[in-house]
Amino acid sequence: MLPMRTAAAAAPPDGVRRPLPVAVAWTALVAAALILTVGFSFSHSIPTAVEIEADSIGLDLYPANADGSRDLLPLCQERFITQELDHFRADGSTSEGSFAMRYFVCEPENFDAANGSIFFYVGNEADVTLYLNHTGLMWENAAAFNALIVFAEHRY
Structure with a gap:
């Protein structure tokens, strides 16, 4: 077993300063200040989300309703495709019925067909x-x- 010092021996004598805790405190303070300074300087240089103008998708032509929504149907074409009622028949036969599935193709004014998105x-x-x-x-x-x-x- 290691010898242990008593409480009286562990305490520094009166008038003796211990510089190590003071140096650690100052180092921590300077490090915190540097981290905050660097953090704030980078936050202004990092680009944020792309800002979208209302007129970039033609929204200026469609005024907002009282609840903030807009009627965007004029920007879209309503289309239908015939779908089978049962796509997963166990015997592999075709479905006995079908329905017209509705979908809308919306082409905002800034759509770029070459982009393909x-x-x-x-x-x-x-x-x-x-x-x-x-x-x-x-x-x-x-x-x-x-x-x-x-x-x-x-x-369905």
Whole structure:
């Protein structure tokens, strides 16, 4: 077992200063100041999210409703595709029925066909126009990426 010092022996005599804790405190203070200074200087130089102008996707033509939403259907073409009712028949035979699945192809004014970006939104078993008019993130991202937007409605 190691010999231990008593409490009286461990305490420094009166009038003796211990410079190490003071030096550690000053070093920590200077390090914190440097970290804060560097952090704030970089926060101004890092680019933030792309700012989207309302007119960049033609929103200036469609005034906002009282709840803040807009009627964006005029920017879209309503289309239909015939779908089978049963895609997964165990015997491999064709489905006994079909339905017309509705979807919207929305081409914002800044869509760049050469870019080829397409954002696809799958509706939530409801009228897809609700999501088309209230999903601002899709429109903002489409404007930033010059993308086409497709909103699909699925009911079955």
